[in-house]
Amino acid sequence: MAGSSLTPTPHSVDISLTGRCNLKCTYCFYANEMTALTDLPTEKWLACFEELGRLNVMEVTLSGGEAFTRPDLFELIDGVIANRMRYSILSNGTLITDKTLEQFAVGKRRQRLNYVQISIDGSRAEIHDASRPKSFTRAVRGLRLLKEAGFPVTVRVTITKHNLYDLENIAALLLEDIGLPSFSTNDAIPMGSGCQNEADVALGPREQYEAMQIMGRLLERYPGRLNAQAGPQAKIQMYAEMEHARRTGEKTTRWGMGRLTACGCTFSKLAILHDGTIVPCNMLTERLGNITTDSIRDIWHTHPVLVAMRERRFIPMQDVLGCADCEWAPYCNGSCPALPYTLYGDFNRANPHDCYRRFLQEVGHGVSA
């Protein structure tokens, strides 16, 4: 392994246990074509967890669909635990009750739980329900139950046109009223049902800028308590670093500027869809194989798509289609490849949703203005 940054087997695996969901959210990336796939039965997942255990995978993230719609969820969690892994759950929160909490008390289920992440998109029902229909009361009930019982619980807020001007109220609800230590944000992107509903939910560049300003104020009010890997909060930091690098010549070491270095997940993570399809990421659903027929180890090391995704980091941004004449190319990393793959069928393109040139053209000034 010397000289390689590739881990011999994945550190973690994201697993969509089911395509079923009790909600129909307007921006769900796991909708549409995914619903045609069939959920794997219990025994197939348990066999998969045994394989992950043999590969020394350390943790899995269980999601859907809605993971709590699976009646065998805790049997599956026990399978994760039996194979020396930890786990997290991504949920809409609406099916979490006192009885759910009792289930976590069995064996090592609670000890091995990293966190439960609940999606909350508004400070009140009319806003949350605009993108996550008829679910606010139950989602907040589930969140409060977990928090009050001392579970490791976090919240993801997806910023949309519906909740842009509610973000300050959402932060007050989550951090002050409910008392979470922190929460994270991203934004709706045109994938899954977000494709049909893009005009209704996805932020345009001006709204992105507005969201950045709001997130900036919230970060001042709640230092260290808002996190983001994507969306406006992450973008303002990325754009500011690009501006700084261009102005001063100092390139940050946080990412490899000037090449397609985003993202690095394929060096340590893998994902599995609810029918067992192995994919690079549950947002980038290029089929690599299936856990019922293929070796995860072999796919991890030799699948040409994964190899190609890991080679992206050597591609100069000036060689990327659409970026050759961009003055920001030396400072850009192309951002998440899932959206260009969805839009163009090509992950070696830059993510148009995060394009700083487009942002500048449409907003009219940079993030430092």
Place this chain on the structure above:
Amino acid sequence: MRYLQNPNIVVREEPGDSWLFFDPDTNQKRFSNAVGASVWQLCDGTRDLAQIVEEVCAAFDGAPPDQVGADVRALLQSMEADHFIVRAA
């Protein structure tokens, strides 16, 4: 006193000739070099400190026994404190 691996511990070879030890019960992780990994492998319940030191010295030709002894003792104490190894019954 013989040492035994905690069977819950996950041991992963990582890039850069390092090993990652992971305790899923506590979420504790620690990295080690090749010597540390060798010491871990030797904690099979049949060897005491002197035997482990002897085998490490043999495996890493030319290593001074006094220094290896001190390093292995410190490593075993640290791993035992973190419950990565236990004393064999």
